[in-house]
Amino acid sequence: MSDALFDAIKFDANGLVPAIAQQHDTGEVLMMAWMNRAAIEETLATGRVCYWSRSRGGLWRKGESSGQVQGLKELIVDCDGDTLLLKVDQLGVACHTGRRSCFYRAVRDGDLVEIMPVEVDPKALYGGCGHKH
Amino acid sequence: MSDALFDAIKFDANGLVPAIAQQHDTGEVLMMAWMNRAAIEETLATGRVCYWSRSRGGLWRKGESSGQVQGLKELIVDCDGDTLLLKVDQLGVACHTGRRSCFYRAVRDGDLVEIMPVEVDPKALYGGCGHKH
Numbered sequence: 048m049s050d051a052l053f054d055a056i057k058f059d060a061n062g063l064v065p066a067i068a069q070q071h072d073t074g075e076v077l078m079m080a081w082m083n084r085a086a087i088e089e090t091l092a093t094g095r096v097c098y099w100s101r102s103r104g105g106l107w108r109k110g111e112s113s114g115q116v117q118g119l120k121e122l123i124v125d126c127d128g129d130t131l132l133l134k135v136d137q138l139g140v141a142c143h144t145g146r147r148s149c150f151y152r153a154v155r156d157g158d159l160v161e162i163m164p165v166e167v168d169p170k171a172l173y174g175g176c177g178h179k180h
Numbered sequence: 181m182s183d184a185l186f187d188a189i190k191f192d193a194n195g196l197v198p199a200i201a202q203q204h205d206t207g208e209v210l211m212m213a214w215m216n217r218a219a220i221e222e223t224l225a226t227g228r229v230c231y232w233s234r235s236r237g238g239l240w241r242k243g244e245s246s247g248q249v250q251g252l253k254e255l256i257v258d259c260d261g262d263t264l265l266l267k268v269d270q271l272g273v274a275c276h277t278g279r280r281s282c283f284y285r286a287v288r289d290g291d292l293v294e295i296m297p298v299e300v301d302p303k304a305l306y307g308g309c310g311h312k313h
Contacts, residue, residue, distance in 0.1 A: 051292040055285065067200055067209060074207025076200060079263040091287065124292065125282040126275050130212040132283040142259050149258040150265040152188065154224065159184040159257065 053084065057128040063099060064131055068141065071120040071134040077141035078149040080107070082131065087122070094119050096135055113172040115139040145169045186217065190261040196232060197264055201274065204253040204267040210274035211282040213240070215264065220255070227252050229268055246305040248272040278302045 058064050063081040070077055080098040082090070086106055089097040096117035100107035110116030121134040142149040144165060151163035191197050196214040203210055213231040215223070219239055222230040229250035233240035243249030254267040275282040277298060284296035 052287055055292055065198055065212065067212065069207075069209055074202075076202055076209065076265055079198065079200065079258065122287045123283040123295070124285045124287075125212065126277050126279075126284065127282075130282075132209055144259050146259075149260075149263075150256040151259065152257045154185055154255045154257075159188055162256075 052087075052122075052124070055124050055128045056087075056131070058083070059129075061101075063101070064129060066098065066131040066133050068096065068117060068133045068135050068137070070137055072136075075148055076150055077117075077135070077137055077147070080109075087131075090119055090133075091122065096133055110138065113139075113143070115141065115172065117141070140167050140172075143169060143172070145172060185220075185255075185257070188257050188261045189220075189264070191216070192262075196234070197262060199231065199264040199266050201229065201250060201266045201268050201270070203270055205269075208281055209283055210250075210268070210270055210280070213242075220264075223252055223266075224255065229266060243271065246272075246276070248274065248305065250274070273300050273305075276302060276305070278305060 056064055062083050065079055066082045067079050068077045069075065081101055083099045086097045086099045096109045096119055098107040098109060116138050118136040119133060120136060123132040140147050145167040146163045146165055148163060151161055152159050153162045189197055195216050198212055199215045200212050201210045202208065214234055216232045219230045219232045222239065229242045229252055231240040231242060249271050251269040252266060253269060256265040273280050278300040279296045279298055281296060284294055285292050286295045
């Protein structure tokens, strides 16, 4: 990848940058996760989205255990280079809870309510091994 | 606001949580910024989006100097409570560069290219006072 991209990105003190995943055709915002330089390089090289897992401290190839992979359609950088927007094609569900998107709890009438159904049993996604968010 | 929301949100070590702003009807991802508890409370109370400016160290009432305000349509929390999604109605342009969205530079054919026009002269937005991102 050209240096222009990495010159434009401002990684934080931990070498990470937040990345928003948006379904390329429907516009759904699916999730937000973090990437380091290696995750970005792998994502661009393979066309499959790879994040950095802060909890596990390693590369997180989205869908590796669940099968719910994200194909990369476009990688976009914001004005000050501190956030990425990934236009993706999400296979199945993005959320480890089995919902299409991680953004499924909304404030309505002063309460926090679920606005999205579970589409896939999380046990079916991870075979009882727990999730690797 | 009910405690349920603030119980659900995991603020970082600086008391902040990232918030993605998405145009409610078109699905455009406009920007990503940060909120603290006070910014969220003000946003819910007024219906106008207020962030926390990390650079200025104060509340950032979006559009206060530029006029490009964001009306709040819905506030959504993700599965692990560490990111917010704001469905907004953006008046004019979200980006201090005068573009509709801050996400205007995409990787194409190995290069970083601008994919969105400037709609408003930044000088007209800020009267030559610079931007307050």
